[in-house]
Amino acid sequence: MHVVATAGHVDHGKSTLVRALTGMEPDRWAEERRRGMTIDLGYAWAPLPSGQVLGFVDVPGHQRFIGNMLAGLGPAPAVLMVVAADEGWRRQSGEHLAAVDALGLTRGVLAVTRSDLADPTAVTGEALERLRGSSLGEVEAVAVSGATGAGLPELRAALDRLVARLPIPEVAGPVRLWVDRAFTVRGSGTVVTGTLAAGTLRTGDELTLRGRPVRVRALQSLGQPYDEVAAVARVAVNLRGVERSEVERGDTLLTPGAWREVATLDVRLTADPRELPTELLLHVGSTSVAVRLRPLGPDTVRLALHRPLPLRAGDRALLRDPGRQSVAAGVLVLDVDPPGLRRRGAAADRAGALSAAGDSPDLTVEVARRGAVLRSELAAIGVDVDDTSAVLVQGDWLVDTATWAGWNAGLVVAVDAHVAAAPLEGGLPHEAARHAVGLPDLRLLAPLAVAAGLQSVAGRLRRAGAVVSLGPAEAAVAQVEAALAADPMAAPEVPALAALGLGA
Numbered sequence: 053m054h055v056v057a058t059a060g061h062v063d064h065g066k067s068t069l070v071r072a073l074t075g076m077e078p079d080r081w082a083e084e085r086r087r088g089m090t091i092d093l094g095y096a097w098a099p100l101p102s103g104q105v106l107g108f109v110d111v112p113g114h115q116r117f118i119g120n121m122l123a124g125l126g127p128a129p130a131v132l133m134v135v136a137a138d139e140g141w142r143r144q145s146g147e148h149l150a151a152v153d154a155l156g157l158t159r160g161v162l163a164v165t166r167s168d169l170a171d172p173t174a175v176t177g178e179a180l181e182r183l184r185g186s187s188l189g190e191v192e193a194v195a196v197s198g199a200t201g202a203g204l205p206e207l208r209a210a211l212d213r214l215v216a217r218l219p220i221p222e223v224a225g226p227v228r229l230w231v232d233r234a235f236t237v238r239g240s241g242t243v244v245t246g247t248l249a250a251g252t253l254r255t256g257d258e259l260t261l262r263g264r265p266v267r268v269r270a271l272q273s274l275g276q277p278y279d280e281v282a283a284v285a286r287v288a289v290n291l292r293g294v295e296r297s298e299v300e301r302g303d304t305l306l307t308p309g310a311w312r313e314v315a316t317l318d319v320r321l322t323a324d325p326r327e328l329p330t331e332l333l334l335h336v337g338s339t340s341v342a343v344r345l346r347p348l349g350p351d352t353v354r355l356a357l358h359r360p361l362p363l364r365a366g367d368r369a370l371l372r373d374p375g376r377q378s379v380a381a382g383v384l385v386l387d388v389d390p391p392g393l394r395r396r397g398a399a400a401d402r403a404g405a406l407s408a409a410g411d412s413p414d415l416t417v418e419v420a421r422r423g424a425v426l427r428s429e430l431a432a433i434g435v436d437v438d439d440t441s442a443v444l445v446q447g448d449w450l451v452d453t454a455t456w457a458g459w460n461a462g463l464v465v466a467v468d469a470h471v472a473a474a475p476l477e478g479g480l481p482h483e484a485a486r487h488a489v490g491l492p493d494l495r496l497l498a499p500l501a502v503a504a505g506l507q508s509v510a511g512r513l514r515r516a517g518a519v520v521s522l523g524p525a526e527a528a529v530a531q532v533e534a535a536l537a538a539d540p541m542a543a544p545e546v547p548a549l550a551a552l553g554l555g556a
Contacts, residue, residue, distance in 0.1 A: 053097075053273065053285045054215040055247050056160075057109040057125045059148040060134035065165035067094065068198035069134060070108045073208065074098035093124040093232055095245075095286060097274055100212040105274060107286040108132070109232075109247065111148075118147065118377065122370070123301060123338040125151060127230050127247040129218055129284060131160040131188070132211070135179045137172035137195065146182070147379065153186040154322060154370035154382030159218060160188045161210050167195040168202060221283035226310030227251035227259065228362055229289070230337030231303045234296060240270065242294045244305070245287065246338065251307065252282040253289065259305045263313070266305070267292040302339030304362050312432050313360035314388040318352060318406060321371070323381035325353045329373060332380055336361065336369035343371070346393075349403025354390065355383075363388050365413045365434030384411060388433045391421070415450075416442040423455040424492055446499050449492075459496075460504045462489045467506060467513050479512030528554050 058066040071077060076096035094110035109128055111121040125131065131152050135145055152160070162179055164172040172195040183191055192210040196203030233245040257268040270290040273281045281287045289305065304311075321328075325347035334343045334355065342358040369383040386406055393399050409417060413435045419425055426448050431437050437450070444451040466488035470480040485501075486494050501508055507516045532544055532554070 053105045053107055054130070054218060055107040055109060055128055055284050055286055056130045056132045056211070056214070057128035058111050058132050058134055059121075059125060059152060061136070061139070061142040061144040061148070062112070064134050064136040064139065064142075064145070065198050066132075066134045067110050069132075069163060069165055069196065070094070070096050070110045072196075072198040072201065072204055074108065093120060097286065100208055100215065102212050102216070104212065104215055106211055106215060107247075107274075109286075118372075119335075119340060121148065122151060122335045122340070122372075123230075123232050125157075126155065126335060126337045126369075127232075127249055129157075129159065129249065130214060131157055133160055133162045133179070133183065133188075133191070134165055135162070135175055136165050137167045137175050138170040139166075140175045141178055141182060145179075149182060149186055149188075150379040151370060152188060154379050156187050156368045156382060156384070158187050158189065159214060160191050161207070161214050162191050162193040163207055164193060164195045165198060168197040168200050218284075222250045223252050223282040225250040225283075226307035227253060227305060228307075228311060228337075229253070229287070229305040230339065231299060231305065232301055232338040234299045234301065234303075236296045237290070240290050242291050242296050242299060244289050244291065244299055244303075246289075246305075248281060248283045248285045248287045250283045252280060253287060254280045258308060260308050261291070261294065261299060261303060261305055265308065266294055302337070304337070306362055309428065310432055311362040311364070312388065312429075313362050314433075315357045315360040316388075316390060317355050317357070317363060317385055318348065318387040318390045318402070319355055319369075320352050320384045320386055320406070320411065321381040322351075322383075324350065328371070328380055329375075332371045333374055334369055334383065335372055336363065336367060336383075340372075345371075346399070348399050349407060352386070352403050352406045354393070354399075354402075364432065366411075367434070385434070386411070387413060412436070415439065419443045419450045420452040420454070422452075424449055424451040424496070426450075446496055449496060451496070456500070456503075459489045459491065459500055463500060463504050463506065463513070467515065471514060477512065479509060479514035481512055482508070485513050 058070065060066050074096040097105055097107040099105050109124040111124040135141060162183060164176050176193050176195060180193055194203050194207040194210050196207050229246040229248055231244045231246050235243055237243050253268060253271055255268055255271055258265050268289055269292040271278045271281050272288040273285050325345060328345060330345050332343055332345065333340050341361060344356040346354040348354055363385055365385055365387060367385040371380040371383055373380045393402060415435055415437060418430055418435050427437050427450055440450060444453060444456050463485060466485060467480045482494065482497055486497055491497060501513055505516050506513045535544065
């Protein structure tokens with residue numbers, strides 16, 4: 053299955069077109085059908101000539117419902133841009149294209165509707181020119197009529213070619229399902245729906261919702277029950293033990309441990325941060341959250357989110373100015389675990405570091421910044437952990453080479469100091485060694501000790517080959533031990549001990 057979202061001005065025939073393509077009614081509310089205007093998200097699907105199934109997320113075109121529109125467009129991998137031949141390019145056509153561009157969508161098809169009412173040639177040319185200047189670039193255009201059916205076979209063929217070019221989804225990846233609907237089914241309980249962009253859902257899966265574990269009771273896609281649904285797909289998830297009041301649009305179902313919910317992130321913008329208000333709305337997935345901007349460089353800012361979200365490097369989002377009711381900038385997430393900005397000049401330094409790093413975080417840099425980090429922690433924030441050749445791998449830990457060398461030297465110093473201060477203890481205890489060096493995990497101590505030429509005996513570290521010795525008194529004690537072995541009842545007198553150098 054594949055998924056596209058519609059986009060375009062109000063009353064340009066988006067729902068009519070989806071209805072003609074699928075034979076399904078995308079407008080779910082009676083008020084929508086009565087007014088002939090989409091208010092909330094609608095859903096439908098149909099087979100394409102190749103046999104592939106295409107799901108449609110039909111979005112409202114009216115400016116008042118731009119939040120609903122973005123909730124549908126946000127998780128979609130492609131767009132069906134709709135412009136009416138008898139009205140041409142209008143204000144919301146531009147607003148919707150601005151959202152598409154801000155989200156970085158690169159795949160789409162242009163449908164020029166109501167071609168039975170006006171010659172579509174001029175409108176098609178203008179629309180293609182506008183799309184050419186966006187992230188979509190060159191797209192196919194098809195003139196259609198939802199009323200007469202003209203052009204529908206050509207549009208289905210164009211959509212078929214579109215889905216053939218979509219990237220292969222990461223079906224083995226972690227799940228992050230942005231909820232766009234939540235409702236109750238009598239006898240089943242709470243059901244949520246969304247566009248599954250990556251990963252695979254299975255009945256019985258444990259996921260997290262608002263930080264607590266939840267269980268998948270049942271799955272449905274394309275109106276049919278399934279035991280397993282893989283990306284990309286429209287999916288309905290029946291949750292066990294979740295009340296309807298406990299979930300809403302904008303929530304996420306997550307693979308446990310695979311995501312970090314963050315409230316501070318560094319991002320790259322498609323606009324000059326100096327020209328933006330300091331407070332905007334961040335739209336990502338099916339949610340929106342108030343954010344505060346702190347400019348870093350000419351195209352980078354730090355965002356402080358009003359509430360944490362499960363984001364990672366590489367995510368696309370957009371900033372909207374609710375006062376002006378317009379898209380302010382596109383957002384590319386660069387770092388969801390950024391360093392603090394406490395000293396003078398730190399913001400400029402951070403901007404330089406982000407510029408040098410490019411659009412993707414570098415594993416070597418991220419490991420060096422932390423000294424040592426669990427592989428899973430880096431993966432959870434969007435760092436590619438496949439190539440670890442430039443760092444040290446110790447079990448689940450990735451360690452910076454300079455940090456490892458510092459630990460190595462520090463451990464030898466700590467062991468020598470302890471042995472000198474307490475020669476009879478047999479070495480530095482493991483836990484004390486971990487604290488002395490600052491290891492984040494005791495499991496790192498064994499390979500570090502080997503690398504440092506130390507040996508572990510009875511839970512203590514000492515130099516390899518070293519023995520516990522009394523120093524100059526060793527020979528005298530040996531004489532006393534031999535005498536006691538020969539005559540256990542003949543305890544040595546004080547003068548005898550003094551003569552051996554063992555006196556007080």
